[in-house]
Amino acid sequence: MSWEANVRRVIPYTPGEQPGQQDIIKLNTNENPYPPPPGVMEAIRGIGAERYCLYPDPDAGRLRQALADYHGLKKEQVFVGVGSDDVLALAFLTFFHSGRPIFFPDITYSFYDVWADLYGIPYETKPLRDDLTIAVSDYRGGSGGIIFPNPNAPTGILMDSAEVEAMIRDNADVVVIVDEAYIDFSGDKKSALSLLERYDNLLVVRTFSKSRSLAGLRIGYALGGEKLIGYLQDVKFSFNSYTMNLPSLMAGEASIRDDVYFREALEKVIRTREWTKEKLQDLGFVCTDSRSNFLFASHKRVAAAELFTALKQAGIYVRYFSRPRIDNYLRISIGTQAQMERLIAYLQEYMDHN
Numbered sequence: 002m003s004w005e006a007n008v009r010r011v012i013p014y015t016p017g018e019q020p021g022q023q024d025i026i027k028l029n030t031n032e033n034p035y036p037p038p039p040g041v042m043e044a045i046r047g048i049g050a051e052r053y054c055l056y057p058d059p060d061a062g063r064l065r066q067a068l069a070d071y072h073g074l075k076k077e078q079v080f081v082g083v084g085s086d087d088v089l090a091l092a093f094l095t096f097f098h099s100g101r102p103i104f105f106p107d108i109t110y111s112f113y114d115v116w117a118d119l120y121g122i123p124y125e126t127k128p129l130r131d132d133l134t135i136a137v138s139d140y141r142g143g144s145g146g147i148i149f150p151n152p153n154a155p156t157g158i159l160m161d162s163a164e165v166e167a168m169i170r171d172n173a174d175v176v177v178i179v180d181e182a183y184i185d186f187s188g189d190k191k192s193a194l195s196l197l198e199r200y201d202n203l204l205v206v207r208t209f210s211k212s213r214s215l216a217g218l219r220i221g222y223a224l225g226g227e228k229l230i231g232y233l234q235d236v237k238f239s240f241n242s243y244t245m246n247l248p249s250l251m252a253g254e255a256s257i258r259d260d261v262y263f264r265e266a267l268e269k270v271i272r273t274r275e276w277t278k279e280k281l282q283d284l285g286f287v288c289t290d291s292r293s294n295f296l297f298a299s300h301k302r303v304a305a306a307e308l309f310t311a312l313k314q315a316g317i318y319v320r321y322f323s324r325p326r327i328d329n330y331l332r333i334s335i336g337t338q339a340q341m342e343r344l345i346a347y348l349q350e351y352m353d354h355n
């Protein structure tokens with residue numbers, strides 16, 4: 002028998018392309034076009050060489066405390082990881098252990114089914130409605146856990162707070178994970194965080210990659226009740242004690258400290274999103290009501306696959322998913338205003354000549 006018979010075989014997640022060239026307009030992985038606040042770079046530069054010889058704090062205490070203070074919670078309610086992908090992967094391992102299928106939308110972040118397959122967690126996908134919103138009633142009872150992003154990806158559509166609460170309340174016997182990767186672009190008070198004091202089955206997951214301009218450092222976190230977070234810590238310490246490297250810990254803390262800069266950068270992205278949406282609509286695109294840092298757009302006449310290829314040849318990278326129901330949409334990350342003006346100018350040209 003060959004060794005290959007004993008291999009765990011999986012179909013991996015496909016991340017968006019990271020092109021080597023410099024002159025690309027990169028609107029394909031929802032990164033933030035603005036740099037992190039100056040304090041972040043200072044914090045990294047300030048680390049003495051002697052500290053790199055030592056292991057980082059396994060408890061990530063200072064970063065967890067900074068996040069706790071920021072959100073008005075206790076340190077014991079905060080879990081940090083190597084991007085929210087790491088946090089989510091550990092959360093699947095920790096909380097979706099019932100043997101019953103977990104539920105998530107049919108159109109959503111395409112990593113969820115990859116983790117479920119990797120761990121052998123059974124799952125059922127629940128179809129979005131025709132308007133691409135999540136039908137909360139489909140999730141009531143019988144699952145081994147629930148996960149959904151809010152706003153959803155790649156639609157950008159935000160579920161209203163009452164529906165989010167219904168999802169958590171109606172499924173009190175399982176853990177409900179709300180993946181808030183894009184919530185900072187949705188305006189204040191849209192987060193599920195305020196529900197934490199009432200529901201101990203809620204886990205809210207956040208990332209520094211999008212709104213905090215730190216995709217390159219890999220910082221994500223989860224907020225929940227102390228008991229829930231305790232179980233997550235136990236699994237993390239059974240896997241790798243030192244997930245967070247020193248520069249990430251220092252940079253994360255510095256990022257949290259500069260709230261003024263953070264909010265200004267957010268506002269710029271949101272303004273540019275609304276400007277771009279209007280221009281796309283003028284060009285014959287239909288866009289969802291995105292409350293994230295990307296637009297999800299479909300043209301009335303020209304196929305998305307064709308546009309995707311043309312844009313790529315022109316050095317403008319966007320994301321295209323060749324999946325049923327969304328294969329005529331482009332997901333366009335919001336870059337700087339100047340980048341979006343170049344995108345719109347190119348599309349204008351294209352529509353005039355095709």
Ligand SMILES: *Cc1c(COP(=O)(O)O)cnc(C)c1O
Pocket residue numbers: 031083084085086087110150154180182207208209210216219220221
């Ligand atoms: C980007 C994204 C993540 C992962 O972000 P990290 O860079 O790993 O923190 C998780 N969930 C959704 C919905 C995302 O779009």
